[in-house]
Amino acid sequence: MWNDLMVVQIPIVEKILRTIAVYVLILVLFRLAGKRGLAGLNTFDMVVVFLLSNVVQNAIIGNDNSLLGGTIGAATLIAVNAGITRWLARDPRAARILEGSPTTVVRDGKLVPGALRDLALRPSELEHAIRVQNGDNVTDVSRARLEPDGQLLVTLRAAEQSATKGDVEELRERLASIERLLTDLAADRRPPR
Known part of the structure; x- marks a missing residue:
């Protein structure tokens, strides 16, 4: 039992390289599919995501079903994703190439x-x-x-566009100004006593 859980059945370097290769492949495929694939996911998109994860599973894990092997694959995915995210945040040119433009x-x-x-x-x-x-x-x-x-x-x-609080406040100020003007005008037109 412990052997199945803790002994990685393929070399760790191979496990890491497989995970990185599949990550890059999926990234390229989504980039080629375009922005539409990332907009609101409809039923067909959800089916593709679920099936895609199953299709590439064996490419990542190989002949390894150990807990430790899965942990190495998951940690590699998270680390690669975090690294690429940070790289894209610092390099606008890389972001434009990998993510595209509006x-x-x-x-x-x-x-x-x-x-x-x-x-x-x-x-x-x-x-x-x-x-x-x-x-x-x-x-x-x-x-x-x-x-x-x-x-x-x-x-x-x-x-x-909807009115903002600033728009409403500006209208209140204008109305108050108009009221003051009307009051002043009414006072000027009153006959002297």
Whole structure:
């Protein structure tokens, strides 16, 4: 029993190299699949993620089913991911190469020709994202872009944006100013006694 739990059945270096190779392969595949693959996961995307983990499992573990071997693989994945994340945070060029750049899908209330098709993004998904971000439809949008992480960022036209506390306070100040003016005007028009 202890042998099955603690004895790594393939060389540790091979275990680490297998894990890194599979990590890089998955990273490349997701990069080639594009940003759309990282946007909101639908049922089909979830199926792919679940099956993908099962498909690459043997490539990572090889003939090793030991607890220690699994721990080495998991630790390698976490370490490689942490290293790449830190590298991307420091190197904008590497981030642009590995993650990509934002893609504008709406400009001045109109869809950017071909952008939805290139991203495999359905108009209904775009409309949903606009509604989630307080817009009613595409014509309310000044600009929308799909970020490399799959998030859709929407900037509404100024007339369509919700009022902020600052906007409300500014209106209160203007109303108070108008009230003072009206009071002053009314006082000036009163007949002398």
